[in-house]
Amino acid sequence: FTSEQPVTITIDPESTIGRPATPSVIVRTSASRPGYKPAIPASRTYIFAEKVKTQSWPGGNWPSMIINGQLIDLDMDTEVVKDPNYSGQIVSSLLGIPSISIITDMRNLFDPASGIYVNATGHGLEWERECSTELINPDGTPGFNVNAGLRIRGGWSRNDDFPKHAFRLFFREKYGNDKLRYPLFGDEGVKEFDKIDLRADQNYAWSIGSPNNSMVREVFSRDTQGDMDQPYTRSRYYHLYLNGMYWGLFQSQERSEARYAESYFGxxxxxxxxxxxxxxxxxxxxxxxxxxxxxxxxxxxxxxxxxxxxxxxxxxxxxxxxxxxxxxxxxxxxxxxxxxxxxxxxxxxxxxxxxxxxxxxxxxxxxxxxxxxxxxxxxxxxxxxxxxxxxxxxxxxxxxxxxxxxxxxxxxxxxxxxxxxxxxxxxxxxxxxxxxxxxxxxxxxxxxxxxxxxxxxxxxxxxxxxxxxxxxxxxxxxxxxxxxxxxxxxxxxxxxxxxxxxxxxxxxxxxxxxxxxxxxxxxxxxAGLYPSIQAPVIRTQSASLNETDVILASPLSVIIENPNSSGTVYYTINGTDPRKVGGGVNTGTLFSLNDINLDIKASTQIKARVLSDSKWSALQQVNFIDPDEDYTDLRITELHYHPPDLISGPDTIDGQDLEFIEFKNVGNNSINLGGVIVDSAVLYVFPEKTLLPPMQIYVLASKPKKFFNFYGMLPSGNYQGNLSNAGEEILLNDPAGAEIIDFVYDDSSPWPSGADGEGFSLSSAEINPAGFPGDFSYWTLSVVKDGTPFADNVIAEVIPPDAGESGT
Structure with a gap:
């Protein structure tokens, strides 16, 4: 019906006048005005859970059995609905998780020539149909209501002997919304989507007669990948209603493609x-x-x-x-x-x-x-x-x-x-x-x-x-x-x-x-992919510490022991692996044939392996983190504040993209950099539990991708902003805001002029400097053009350390 005035509609779920007898009532509206295009339709779905219990063929233009060989199953099973074990729980089950309602012209689904549900093997834009979709939360919190494009999703499950097909929603400007803007996965994921899948268990689903339906097998694997701190696709469970009919349990899923990558990786x-x-x-x-x-x-x-x-x-x-x-x-x-x-x-x-x-x-x-x-x-x-x-x-x-x-x-x-x-x-x-x-x-x-x-x-x-x-x-x-x-x-x-x-x-x-x-x-x-000998055990007198980050509330006595009947424990506290490439023992590695007792009084990173009969165990690593860190031994050792523009083949590299700042731990203990802030010309917050072992280096770059392309190394971190070519303040504060380093660099005499756009960097005059970086005498020019990130300022090969990493 139409009206020129606002109207109030009373919905009677018992009435089927003008609609099929679906357990949900759909209100779909649009507005028009002479001389203008009609407004994009909006829809609202009102689900009556008690009615879902008795869902069957609703009449109207709903198909009753088979189209194009596609089995159409619409009924709720009375054996379950009337079973005393379940009859009183159907409604609470329907309200137990959120629901998604998809509304579209019935012909878009079931027309023999153009309906996507009965031509489910169709792919591409040709088989996308306009729809409205709503998220309805049972607790009354806001969901969403957007228009979208609808397709069938899946591979083998597109065949017509699968009565329960999966769907994919596309959000496009032509439908009214270029993206879905809603936190589908809460704080776990992004909040904008170009498309989203509604997947259904297929190979072991009740809908195809399989007794092995679990609803957890597939998502468990993806959750596991996420728990390994790897990128993964996220999911949530939903009930789905299709044009007012309950369609069962589905699961949202992100799609691993270019737009996903842009959303998460930039x-x-x-x-x-x-x-x-x-x-x-x-x-x-x-x-x-x-x-x-x-x-x-x-x-x-x-x-x-x-x-x-x-x-x-x-x-x-x-x-x-x-x-x-x-x-x-x-x-x-x-x-x-x-x-x-x-x-x-x-x-x-x-x-x-x-x-x-x-x-x-x-x-x-x-x-x-x-x-x-x-x-x-x-x-x-x-x-x-x-x-x-x-x-x-x-x-x-x-x-x-x-x-x-x-x-x-x-x-x-x-x-x-x-x-x-x-x-x-x-x-x-x-x-x-x-x-x-x-x-x-x-x-x-x-x-x-x-x-x-x-x-x-x-x-x-x-x-x-x-x-x-x-x-x-x-x-x-x-x-x-x-x-x-x-x-x-x-x-x-x-x-x-x-x-x-x-x-x-x-x-x-x-x-x-x-x-x-x-x-x-x-x-x-x-397969030779798991060590035949056990890794060392790192523990206190009362507990194992293996593969953990330990917050030091007070000094701690630690034991490194060999759980094998033979072999030697090799360990380091300088951030390097005891094993070097080729299988030998790395320089600076300590060892013992007996248990090793260490008194840990400051931030320390232990890396340990057992070597027995030329075979290495896996690496065992524990980070001991001092929350009250002493930053006395942290130095700034290189500053490439004005790299020149460079020609690389047909491209020009903007000098600003190759800026970097280098810090070094000149002490004998690791330094906990977690929460430390570079907060002046540029901004960078060191990640929690970041340890910088003794004599190791941490490099912050302006543009990590450009830095790698030019130097062949990944920077430790990426700061925001750019350094001034004319000189400015560099300020480093601890997590509480106390000053660690604060100085102003300059590009005028007596500061080394070769660092001002001539290709060299400012490098500390001493390998382990002890002076004040605001004094020009603290600095000299790098021994080579473009600087020496991750290395002391000497003629030597550049080797980025195994440093500054999280302990997990």
Missing amino acids: GNETEYDVVKVNTENNYLVEATDGSLDSWQKLYNMCQKGFSSNSDYFKIEGKDENGKPVKGGEIMVDLDNLIDFMSVIFYTGNFDSPTAVFMENKKANNFYAIDNREDRSEGFTFYIHDAEHALFDEAHSPGIGLYEDRVNIGRRQDNLKMEVSDLSRFHPQWLHFKLSDNPEYRIRFADRAWKHFSDLGVFSPDSALKRLNKRINEVDPAIIAESARWGDSKRTGAPYTKYNNWIPEVNKIRNRFIPLRTNIVIDQLKQ
Whole structure:
């Protein structure tokens, strides 16, 4: 109806005059005026939970059975709704989590020629339809109401024998909102989105008749990647209503693509390459954003192999000794790759990043993202669609609890992993080829030891805590999902919460999680990716301190002991690894055949390994952090305040982009820089728990990407603003605001003029300076043009330290 005046509408859920008998009433409005385009429609959904219990075919233009072979299932199952175990809980289940309502023209869904639900294999903009979508929070807090584009999402689940399809929402200006501006994931994620997925469990879903529905397998894997401090995609649970009909339990998910990368990592979406598998095109690898050029380059490196250190370290832009080189390029974030593969190995995911369904010969279910304009980062990898995971029993072709995804490259049967060409190249093949190099194997072993330890993400306690968090979130909604889809494709009793869901999640938490950790450790040992000897134990008289940050309230007596029957403990307190590249002992490393007793009175970083029969244990590291730090030994040792503009090929590098400030710890103990602030011409806050070990250096740069491209090294941090070419104040304060360093530099005589746009930096005249940096005599010119970041001002090779890192 129309009205020229504001109107009040009374909604009677019992009335079906002018509408189908859906359990929700939808009010959709627009405004118009002669000579103007109609306003973009707005919608509101009013859900009557009691009515949802009796949902069935509502009449009107709703389909009743099958269109284009697509099964249409609309009913709530009366066996569940009337079951005494559940009948009194249906409404509370519907109100247990937030709801999303999608409203669109019925033809957009079910028209035989153009409806996306009954032509679910359709892809692209051609198969996007206008809709309105609302978030309705049961506690009454504000949600959102926006117009969007709607598509079907998924791969195999697009087939018409899947009655419950997943969706993707696109936010575009033509619909009224160029972005969704809402904190979908609270403080966990960004607050603006170009698109969002509404995924549904598919491979083991009640909607396709599977008894193994858990609603937690897939998201557990992505949560684990996030708990490893790696980038990941976030999710929340929702009930979904489609044109007023309850459609069951869904899950929001971010999409790993260029816009996601721009949101979390900065830059512009056009700078990113995104690599994934096209399941609609014979599982060929493709670039959904950017190109495959860098992926091709990485594949070529794999073809050559990584057995030599020169080939291995090249992937990180380093020379054969593991030292950065000018002009180097980081092709892969190796720690990210290791952690990605560790999630695959632990969960027993047999469908990613290669699939046993395809005899481990084709790629599947992974995303890789790289900023091609930034040579300092390389590809990162993202867990995706991890439903074939966390099984304690065999589910063909998976074998359950003892699933071994670690050693598929060494199998001697038809399931041996192989990659024939670029179109099949995936991150596990990259990992497999890298494993030929001992430096990669020790790096993998170090991270595996950390993550599979008693405090690691794969310890039974940590894994169970992560799993239970998701179980507790989705638990309130399971009864409603059972009533909606528990009878789908069933001739017998429907799947229910107590008979099916709880036993299924209990298999994961009572059998898989308690046993899986040690099973995977054995598999990693077989592959040479887990040390055969145990790492040192760092402890007090009463407690283990392994892999922790210890806040020093008072002096602490610490013991480093060897838990093995043989071998020698090697340790350092200067920030370096006891093991050097090639397997020898690093310079400055201390050792003992017996237990080591240390009295820790100041900030200290201990790194320790056991060496036995030429085999190293994993690295054990503990940071002792003094909250009342003494900054007496912190010095500023280099200031590149006026780099000249430079010509590099066809490009000009703005000199401001190469500015940097260098600090050095000239003392004998580590310095806790956490919370220290550079607050003057430029601004930088040192991250919490940042330790700078003795004689190590911390470099702040104006533009990290430009710094890496020019120097071949990553700066320790990135300050905001720029230094004045004419001189100004440099102020360093402790977390309480007390002054640590405060001086003014100058570009006029008697200050060294060569630092003022002539290519040299201001460098401390002494290697370990003791004077006042506001005095010109404190400074000299760098021994080479462009300065010597991460190094003393002497003619020597530049080696960035293993310093300034967090203890975790």
